[in-house]
Amino acid sequence: MAGKTRSEMIAETRAKLLAAGRKAFAEIGYAQASMDDFTAKAGLTRGALYHHFGDKKGLFEAVVSQIDAEMTVRLKERAAKAPDAWEAFIQDGIGYIEMALEPEISRIVLRDGPAILGDPASWPTTNGCITAIREGLDRLLAQGLVVDMDTEATARMLAGASSYCATWIANSEDPPQAVERACAGYRRLVEGLRRAQSGRD
Amino acid sequence: MAGKTRSEMIAETRAKLLAAGRKAFAEIGYAQASMDDFTAKAGLTRGALYHHFGDKKGLFEAVVSQIDAEMTVRLKERAAKAPDAWEAFIQDGIGYIEMALEPEISRIVLRDGPAILGDPASWPTTNGCITAIREGLDRLLAQGLVVDMDTEATARMLAGASSYCATWIANSEDPPQAVERACAGYRRLVEGLRRAQSGRD
DNA sequence: CAATTCACATACGAAGCGTATGTCAGTGAG
DNA sequence: CTCACTGACATACGCTTCGTATGTGAATTG
The missing domain is CATH 1.10.10.60 (Homeodomain-like)
Structure with a gap:
C-alpha cells in the first residue's frame, strides 16, 4: 500500500x-x-x-481484448507442440473448441461479444483466433496439404463451427462426452479438406 | 375498423x-x-x-419464433427444388447463408438472439434451421452418400459455419462477391464429407 | 340488464447510465 | 520551499427505461 x-x-x-x-x-x-x-x-x-x-462498452472492449490475447497465446503454444503442420492446424481448432467451454470465453467473447461489438473479425483487437486459423490454412495450402480453397472464407467457417460446437457442449447434459463428439466431428470436417495423398491415415 | x-x-x-x-x-x-x-x-x-x-424478452422470443418459422419454410421450399438429395442439402446451407444477409435475420436471430436467449438449439422454438440441417445429414447418411459421422455435431458446425460466413459477408466491402466466395467455400467444406463414389459430380 | 371479465392505458417507483462538478494528492517552476 | 497546476478519482444530478400496480371502458355472460 x-x-x-x-x-x-x-x-x-x-x-x-x-x-x-x-x-x-x-x-x-x-x-x-x-x-x-x-x-x-x-x-x-x-x-x-x-x-x-x-464508458461501459469501453471496459467491455478492454476485457475482450485481454481475453483474446490470452487465447491467442494459448493456441500458439498448443500448436507448437504438434508433430506436424497438419496436426498443428487440427489442434488449433480443437483448442478453440475446448477453450470455448470456459465460462469467461463462452459468455464474454462468443456470446455477448458479437452482440455488443459486432463482427468478431473487425473488433479493435481483430480477433486473434480467426486470424490464427486462417494463417494455419495458408501454411497448409502453401505446402499443398489441403485442396485449393479460399482460406479467408474457410477460416470464418471453421471458427463458426468451433464456436457453435462449444455452445452446444456447454449446454449439453454430458459435456465431456460432447467434447469427444465435437472434436471427432471437427476432425472429420477438416479431414475433408485434406488433399488426397498416396498414403492415408 | x-x-x-x-x-x-x-x-x-x-x-x-x-x-x-x-x-x-x-x-x-x-x-x-x-x-x-x-x-x-x-x-x-x-x-x-x-x-x-x-415482458420485453417475451416479445423478443415471439419475434425470433416468427422469423425462425419463416426461415424453415423458405429452406424447405428451396431444398424441394433441388434435383437430388445431395444438392438439396447443399441448398439448405447456401440458403441459410443467403438468408443471413437479411438484416432482420442477421441482427435478430444470429446476433442478438444467442446473447439474449442463449444456445439457439435450445430455444423455445428449437431453431428449425439447425434441425433442418441435421435431418438433411441423416438422410444423406442413410443413403450412404456421406462418410460416417455424428450428424448432430456436424449439423451444429455447419450452422455455425453458415452463420459466421453471413456476418462476414454482411460486413464485407463487396457483399455480392463475398457471397460467391462463401458459397463456394461452403460447397468445398461439405464436399469433403461426401463419400467417395465411382462416378463424380 | 346487471355483473364480471378482459384488453389495454395510465401512474408510479426503482435502477442504471452518463455527465457535470468537486476534491485532494502529486508534480514542476521559480 | 511553496504555489499553481494537472490528473485521478469520487460525488451529485438528471434522464431514460423497465416492470408493476392500478384504473377504465367495452364486450360477454347469465
Whole structure:
C-alpha cells in the first residue's frame, strides 16, 4: 500500500477495474452487470471507470481484448507442440473448441461479444483466433496439404463451427462426452479438406 | 375498423406489436429498442405489450419464433427444388447463408438472439434451421452418400459455419462477391464429407 | 340488464447510465 | 520551499427505461 510510485497505483486501479468487469461480465453477462456493483467490489466507483475506459462498452472492449490475447497465446503454444503442420492446424481448432467451454470465453467473447461489438473479425483487437486459423490454412495450402480453397472464407467457417460446437457442449447434459463428439466431428470436417495423398491415415 | 369480431381485434393488436418489435429489433437492436417508442409507433402502449408478451424478452422470443418459422419454410421450399438429395442439402446451407444477409435475420436471430436467449438449439422454438440441417445429414447418411459421422455435431458446425460466413459477408466491402466466395467455400467444406463414389459430380 | 371479465392505458417507483462538478494528492517552476 | 497546476478519482444530478400496480371502458355472460 506504500512504496509504490504513482503510475503503479494507476495501473493497479486499471487492472482492478478490468478484473472486476471481467468477473461480472463472465458471471452475469454484460447487460446484467451493474457498473455501480462491480466497481464497488473493486473498492472503487463509476468515476474511475469512466476516467479509464470512457464508458461501459469501453471496459467491455478492454476485457475482450485481454481475453483474446490470452487465447491467442494459448493456441500458439498448443500448436507448437504438434508433430506436424497438419496436426498443428487440427489442434488449433480443437483448442478453440475446448477453450470455448470456459465460462469467461463462452459468455464474454462468443456470446455477448458479437452482440455488443459486432463482427468478431473487425473488433479493435481483430480477433486473434480467426486470424490464427486462417494463417494455419495458408501454411497448409502453401505446402499443398489441403485442396485449393479460399482460406479467408474457410477460416470464418471453421471458427463458426468451433464456436457453435462449444455452445452446444456447454449446454449439453454430458459435456465431456460432447467434447469427444465435437472434436471427432471437427476432425472429420477438416479431414475433408485434406488433399488426397498416396498414403492415408 | 368496424365489422371485426373481438378476437380479430385482439389478434390484430398482437400482430401490430409483433411487427413493431420486429422492426425495431432489426433496425437498432434489442438493447437500444425502447418499448415506449415502438409500441407508440404501433399506436399502442407498453401496457398492451406486457399484457400479451409478459415482458420485453417475451416479445423478443415471439419475434425470433416468427422469423425462425419463416426461415424453415423458405429452406424447405428451396431444398424441394433441388434435383437430388445431395444438392438439396447443399441448398439448405447456401440458403441459410443467403438468408443471413437479411438484416432482420442477421441482427435478430444470429446476433442478438444467442446473447439474449442463449444456445439457439435450445430455444423455445428449437431453431428449425439447425434441425433442418441435421435431418438433411441423416438422410444423406442413410443413403450412404456421406462418410460416417455424428450428424448432430456436424449439423451444429455447419450452422455455425453458415452463420459466421453471413456476418462476414454482411460486413464485407463487396457483399455480392463475398457471397460467391462463401458459397463456394461452403460447397468445398461439405464436399469433403461426401463419400467417395465411382462416378463424380 | 346487471355483473364480471378482459384488453389495454395510465401512474408510479426503482435502477442504471452518463455527465457535470468537486476534491485532494502529486508534480514542476521559480 | 511553496504555489499553481494537472490528473485521478469520487460525488451529485438528471434522464431514460423497465416492470408493476392500478384504473377504465367495452364486450360477454347469465
